[in-house]
Amino acid sequence: MDAGRIDIFVFVDALGWDVVEPTDFLSDVLPYRRSMRMQFGYSCSAIPTILSGKRPDEHGHLGLFSFAPTRSPFRTVGRVLRCLRPASFWNRGRVRGWLSKAVKRWLGFTGYFQLYQVASEKLHYFDYCEKRDLFVPGGMEGVRNLADELNAAGCSWHISDWHCSDEENLSRGVKEIEKGTRFIFLYASSFDSLRHNHPAGVADPDVRAKLDWYRTRLERLAAAARASGRPWSLTVFSDHGMTPLTKTLDLRSAIEATGLTFGVDYGACYDSTLLRVHYLKPEIQERIQQALVPFTGDGHWLSEDEERQHGIWRADRAFGDAIFLVNPGIQIVPSDMGLKPLGGMHGFDPEELHSQAAILSTEPIPEWMTGVYDYFKLMKETLNKE
Numbered sequence: 001m002d003a004g005r006i007d008i009f010v011f012v013d014a015l016g017w018d019v020v021e022p023t024d025f026l027s028d029v030l031p032y033r034r035s036m037r038m039q040f041g042y043s044c045s046a047i048p049t050i051l052s053g054k055r056p057d058e059h060g061h062l063g064l065f066s067f068a069p070t071r072s073p074f075r076t077v078g079r080v081l082r083c084l085r086p087a088s089f090w091n092r093g094r095v096r097g098w099l100s101k102a103v104k105r106w107l108g109f110t111g112y113f114q115l116y117q118v119a120s121e122k123l124h125y126f127d128y129c130e131k132r133d134l135f136v137p138g139g140m141e142g143v144r145n146l147a148d149e150l151n152a153a154g155c156s157w158h159i160s161d162w163h164c165s166d167e168e169n170l171s172r173g174v175k176e177i178e179k180g181t182r183f184i185f186l187y188a189s190s191f192d193s194l195r196h197n198h199p200a201g202v203a204d205p206d207v208r209a210k211l212d213w214y215r216t217r218l219e220r221l222a223a224a225a226r227a228s229g230r231p232w233s234l235t236v237f238s239d240h241g242m243t244p245l246t247k248t249l250d251l252r253s254a255i256e257a258t259g260l261t262f263g264v265d266y267g268a269c270y271d272s273t274l275l276r277v278h279y280l281k282p283e284i285q286e287r288i289q290q291a292l293v294p295f296t297g298d299g300h301w302l303s304e305d306e307e308r309q310h311g312i313w314r315a316d317r318a319f320g321d322a323i324f325l326v327n328p329g330i331q332i333v334p335s336d337m338g339l340k341p342l343g344g345m346h347g348f349d350p351e352e353l354h355s356q357a358a359i360l361s362t363e364p365i366p367e368w369m370t371g372v373y374d375y376f377k378l379m380k381e382t383l384n385k386e
Contacts, residue, residue: 005231006177007382008184008221009375010170011050012214013043014192014346016241017356019201019211026215029222030236030360037371038240038350038357040310042271043192044112046239046372048134051145053376055311059143061129062312062319065118065336067267067278068127077103078124107131111139112162118336125263135159135187146379150183153383160187170217177224183383186221188214199244199344222362233382235361237375242344243354246329249298251275254291260284269320270335273347276320285322292324299326310350311373328352 017035019025027033039046039055041062048054048061056062072078081099096115104113111130118126132139136159137147150157158176160169166188173186191210198204202211218236225232252270260266266288267278275292279285289301302323307313312323326332328348331341348355350371357372359365369378 004182005233005385006180006182006184006225006228007379007385008173008177008186008225008232008234009379010173010186010188010218010221010234010236012188012191012236012238014195014240014242015214015236015238015358016195016354017358018241018354019207020358020360023202023208023211025211026218026236026360029219030234030362032363032365033358033360034365034369036237036357036359036369036374038346038355039372040312040350041274042347043239044130048140048143048145049373050237050239050375051134051147052140052143053373053380054143055373056319057311057314059140060318063269063271063274063276064114064116064129065126065269066129066318067125067269067276067320068318069125069263069267071127072124073107073128073131074103074123074126077106078120081120081123084120110136116337117334117339122262125267126269133162135162146185146376149380149383153183155182155383157181157183157185159185162187162189166190166217170221173221174224177221177228180228180230183379185379195242196342196344199242199342201242231385233361233363235359235363235378237359237372238357239372240346240357241354242346243328243348243352244344245331245341247298248331248333248341249295249326250334251292251295251324251332252334254294255288258287258291260287270332270337271347272331272335272337272342272345273326275324275332277322277324278317279321289322295324295326298330299324325349328354 039049044064045056045061048059052059100113100115109131110133134140137151139145147159158181169186169188173184176184194210198206202208222234265281265284269276277288302325304313312319331345333341346355
């Protein structure tokens with residue numbers, strides 16, 4: 001047991017500035033607050049950024065799937081899945097969920113894994129970024145994560161099990177405070193799912209009810225910390241907000257209409273807001289870009305400067321030779337992530353209003369903090385406090 005202070009960090013997925021600012025959420029407990037620039041991409045890029053302080057160009061996580069036939073762990077699995085008939089049955093959401101658990105077990109993955117709607121006949125072309133549990137020591141394949149830093153610091157610590165519910169993780173936080181644990185990192189993920197289906201923000205009664213639920217649990221954490229008699233801090237932060245759906249684009253059909261062959265002429269990952277393309281032949285680039293000309297009012301190809309600004313530029317082009325980003329509110333449907341749109345989505349331009357993350361704390365927020373990638377440094381600095 002540590003005799004000194006206690007610092008508590010709570011990561012609430014999708015607790016965006018768009019719901020914090022108009023509600024004054026927990027301002028009596030956490031008076032210091034600010035909007036934060038989200039990490040470009042999705043939770044699969046934001047979470048490793050939060051846990052390592054690195055951005056996708058360094059930690060390698062942008063989309064869950066990447067076009068990488070020579071590194072694909074799915075070559076054998078893919079052959080088996082291609083034999084499953086009828087395909088319509090195996091594409092159902094609940095069935096895909098069961099199938100994902102079976103594939104995860106088969107391949108020995110310990111991180112978050114879902115097949116989503118990646119076509120079985122194309123699975124062997126893809127690699128997957130989250131094979132390991134990101135939250136445990138050594139979980140980020142060559143990049144030091146939060147658990148590695150806490151081990152090195154030699155203090156008592158607790159990081160939530162991401163498999164557990166918000167209720168379990170936040171309740172466990174109170175127990176860790178009572179045990180005298182020095183550093184506590186709690187993860188609450190369910191707000192993200194709620195907001196995908198209820199994107200209207202605080203105008204939605206379900207969103208307000210969930211905020212009230214979080215308020216009660218976070219007040220319990222603060223009360224337990226006060227009762228400990230130790231110096232303490234409580235900081236709540238998020239990775240992004242949520243942008244309501246305005247329209248959908250079928251980019252896949254436009255590219256397939258060119259007559260080009262997937263895996264021979266090009267490779268592509270269709271995320272909810274991003275199309276990531278690999279050109280496998282020199283002459284293919286112009287044909288694909290011409291196919292998307294009708295959509296240039298709804299999105300654009302990222303420049304090198306934009307990729308560098310967003311922390312996703314890589315010389316090896318692991319994320320794609322070209323990346324097409326749709327405008328805020330638009331979703332790519334169908335995509336590898338789903339066959340139907342959701343009420344709200346994230347993964348747009350980080351400057352977009354609904355995309356902004358939030359940080360709230362009992363302590364003044366340092367001026368140098370501007371984005372989600374700064375949380376890691378803040379957490380490390382608290383370890384030096386007495």
